[in-house]
Amino acid sequence: MINAVEVIGAQLKARTGRALAEAVSGAIGSGLLEPDTKLPPIRTVAASLEMSPSTVSTAWNLLLRAGVIRTDGRRGTTVSSPANPGPTRYRRALQHQSSTGLDLSSGIPDAALLPDLSAALRNLRPSWQQNYLDDPMLPELKDVLLSDWPYQPDRLTIVDGAMDAIDQVASHLIRIGDAVIVEHPTFPPFLDLLDALGARTVGVDVDDEGILPEQLEAALASGAKTLLLQPRSHNPTGVSMSTRRAKALSAVLSAWSGWIIEDDSAGSISLRPPISLGQWLPDRAVHIRSFSKSHGPDLRLAAVSGPANLMDAIIERRMLGQGWTSRLLQSLLLDLLKRPETIAQVSRAKTIYAERRASVVAELNRLHVTTIGADGLNIWLPVEHETAAMLSLASRGVAVAAGGPFATKVDDADHLRVSVSSVNRDFEELATNLRDASLAAPTWGPR
Ligand SMILES: Cc1ncc(COP(=O)(O)O)c(C=O)c1O
Numbered sequence: 232m233i234n235a236v237e238v239i240g241a242q243l244k245a246r247t248g249r250a251l252a253e254a255v256s257g258a259i260g261s262g263l264l265e266p267d268t269k270l271p272p273i274r275t276v277a278a279s280l281e282m283s284p285s286t287v288s289t290a291w292n293l294l295l296r297a298g299v300i301r302t303d304g305r306r307g308t309t310v311s312s313p314a315n316p317g318p319t320r321y322r323r324a325l326q327h328q329s330s331t332g333l334d335l336s337s338g339i340p341d342a343a344l345l346p347d348l349s350a351a352l353r354n355l356r357p358s359w360q361q362n363y364l365d366d367p368m369l370p371e372l373k374d375v376l377l378s379d380w381p382y383q384p385d386r387l388t389i390v391d392g393a394m395d396a397i398d399q400v401a402s403h404l405i406r407i408g409d410a411v412i413v414e415h416p417t418f419p420p421f422l423d424l425l426d427a428l429g430a431r432t433v434g435v436d437v438d439d440e441g442i443l444p445e446q447l448e449a450a451l452a453s454g455a456k457t458l459l460l461q462p463r464s465h466n467p468t469g470v471s472m473s474t475r476r477a478k479a480l481s482a483v484l485s486a487w488s489g490w491i492i493e494d495d496s497a498g499s500i501s502l503r504p505p506i507s508l509g510q511w512l513p514d515r516a517v518h519i520r521s522f523s524k525s526h527g528p529d530l531r532l533a534a535v536s537g538p539a540n541l542m543d544a545i546i547e548r549r550m551l552g553q554g555w556t557s558r559l560l561q562s563l564l565l566d567l568l569k570r571p572e573t574i575a576q577v578s579r580a581k582t583i584y585a586e587r588r589a590s591v592v593a594e595l596n597r598l599h600v601t602t603i604g605a606d607g608l609n610i611w612l613p614v615e616h617e618t619a620a621m622l623s624l625a626s627r628g629v630a631v632a633a634g635g636p637f638a639t640k641v642d643d644a645d646h647l648r649v650s651v652s653s654v655n656r657d658f659e660e661l662a663t664n665l666r667d668a669s670l671a672a673p674t675w676g677p678r
Contacts, residue, residue, distance in 0.1 A: 235270055236279045238263045246282050248289030252641040255290065256299050259310055260431050262408070266312035270300065293643060296617070296635035298422070311426075319426075320419035320636035332628025333654075333661075338466060338609055340500070341653040344580035345527045346573045351566040357559065367546060367555035372565040376534050381507040381518065384536035388546055389556045389564075392528075393496050393521035396535040397459070398424060400517050403545055404490050405430050410455040414442055416611065416637035416646070418466045418496075421459060430457075434639030437465060439603050441472035444479045456489040462506050462518075464497035467637050467648035468611040469588065469604025471503040481511035490541070491516045499525045500581045502606045514538045522564060524608070525577050532556065532564050584608060584652060591651050594662030600669055608652035612665055617645040619671040627664050 242254035242263075258264040270276070273291065277284040291308065294300045298320055302308045368388050376387060390396045405411060407429030413421060415434030425432055433453050435446040442460060463471040472480075484491065491508050495501070498520045509516030517537040522530055536542070549555070567573045584607075591610060592602060602610050614620035617634055624631055624647075634646030647668070654661060 233264075233268070235264060235268055236276055239276070240280055243280065246280070246286065248286045248293065249641065249643055251280070251282065251287060251290035252293040252299075255294055256641050259299060260410075260433075264310050266310050268310045269306065270308045270310070272307065289643075293641045296638060298426075298636070298638075299641070320422050332630065334630045335650045335654065336630045336632045336648075338632070338648070338650040339528065339652065340524045340580075340608065341584075344576075344583060344652075346567060346576040346580075348527065348563070348567070351563055351570060351573065354566055355559065355563055361558045363554070365558075367549075369558055369561045369565060372561050372568075375565060375568050376520075379505065380536060381505040382510040382513055382516075384509060384513060384518070385539040386542035386546070387534060387536040388542065389532060389534050389561055390549075391531045391533070391553070391556055392523060393494050393519050393533040394420060394424075395531070396517075396519040396533050397421065397492060397494060399545055399549065400490075400492055400519075400535070400537075400541075401425070401428060401430075401457070401459075403541070403548065404457055404492075409457065410453045412447065412450045412453075412455045412458040413639045414460055414465065415639040415642065416467055416634065417459075417639050418461070418494075419636040421494075422636075422639065425459075432639050437468060437470050437603070439470060439605075440476040441465075441470060442476075442480065444476070444483050447480060448483050451483070451487055451489075457492065458484070458489060459492045459494070461496065462493050462508075463495050463501040463503055464607030465604065466496065466607065467609045467632075467634075467646075469602075469607040469609055471501060471604075471606045472506055474506065477506055477508055478511065481508055484508065484512060484515070487515075489515070493518045495520045497524045497607050498522060499577050500584055500607075502581065502585050509536070517541065525580070526564065526567055526573075530560060530564065532560060583655075587654050588651050590658040591649075591654060591662060591665075594658045595665060598662055598666040600662070600666050608650055610649045610651055612647045612649050612669060614645045614647055614669040614671070616671060616673050617647065619673045620645070620647055620668040623668040623671040624664060629661070629664055 238258050239254050242257045244250050273284050273287045277287045298311055300308055301311050373387055401424060405428045409430050410433050411425055411430045412433045412435055414437050422432060433450045433455055435442045435450050493507055507516060507518045509518050519533055519535045521533040602612060621633060632648040634648060
């Protein structure tokens with residue numbers, strides 16, 4: 232039987248909580264510690280590694296938050312298992328939702344800003360002549376989408392939402408044990424999906440222009456074959472990739488033979504024009520645009536583009552299951568994308584979301600709280616202590632999402648994700664509550 236402490240000790244570079252957490256996560260990433268391995272009690276680890284129990288406890292907390300280990304009363308602490316997948320991070324991020332007060336936890340669009348579908352629905356003509364053997368995508372919809380696509384791809388098709396696209400592409404490309412590079416932080420369902428596929432994630436930090444090229448370069452050295460990123464309105468930070476950064480990332484990726492999967496989930500409610508690494512690396516990029524945020528989540532529609540060698544295999548494989556996305560829904564989307572009133576409604580929604588986000592950020596800045604990103608529906612708020620901040624807000628009737636489930640690597644900086652898509656007043660009061668929460672310290676535990 233392996234001695235977990237010896238394995239961890241061999242990876243340990245310093246006797247700090249963070250270094251210990253990195254040693255454990257490194258041992259898991261390289262397969263030295265297998266899923267479900269039981270870790271010894273904190274005191275045993277502390278004594279064996281000549282560290283204090285509180286330093287070990289800090290490391291364990293970091294690892295728990297990142298979902299790398301789990302505690303289960305009777306079994307103690309064990310290495311998390313990708314064999315028990317499920318939307319665990321997604322649920323954890325939203326578990327403090329409140330039914331009363333101000334719910335800023337969900338990241339969904341404001342229902343009042345979604346376009347009115349009634350005229351387009353009335354205009355819908357069932358096309359009974361369409362059958363199993365027709366093109367899975369309406370040719371006219373393809374033309375309309377390509378007129379606004381960031382590059383000219385070999386193939387463009389339509390699927391049932393961005394997560395459906397990512398699921399199909401990732402399931403096709405990723406094998407158990409593969410390393411996948413993702414932004415740190417990222418959208419928790421990506422991590423749940425990658426867990427379900429048995430992949431190992433390698434997190435890279437983002438700044439105001441996108442992921443950091445130097446970190447990407449280092450991450451490529453891990454042997455990763457896939458990069459999953461959000462080019463615009465990154466959830467949770469609101470960062471949209473600049474053209475300068477996209478060029479720098481493309482240069483780093485040019486000698487690499489892996490795949491880039493881009494999730495443009497905010498689509499036309501983003502302030503910035505469409506952008507894709509496919510503009511520089513069309514043979515390596517899969518670009519996905521969701522219509523959930525711009526036109527409505529229940530349409531369940533997203534367009535996905537990529538090179539023929541990959542997309543043809545995915546489209547063919549899909550014919551053995553779902554087949555294609557209902558052409559009735561495709562006709563509806565086509566109408567919405569061409570209808571002047573709908574175009575105006577979506578454009579108005581984009582402006583209002585931007586104003587709401589900017590109003591909250593301006594008030595936060597006035598209170599000396601700084602955040603990154605300037606786009607999308609969310610604000611990534613740095614806080615002293617995640618749980619204390621959540622409790623502070625809950626006591627004032629405000630629900631937000633915990634930052635931990637968004638983490639893709641061990642990180643001792645706590646955050647909350649605050650979704651501001653529906654916040655249309657009392658910006659100053661909200662910012663004050665957020666600032667107070669950001670400073671809240673735990674009132675429990677050793678003092
Ligand atoms: C980054 C990101 N990707 C994907 C989705 C889901 O998109 P869809 O409804 O198209 O599956 C969301 C929804 O919040 C999201 O934030």
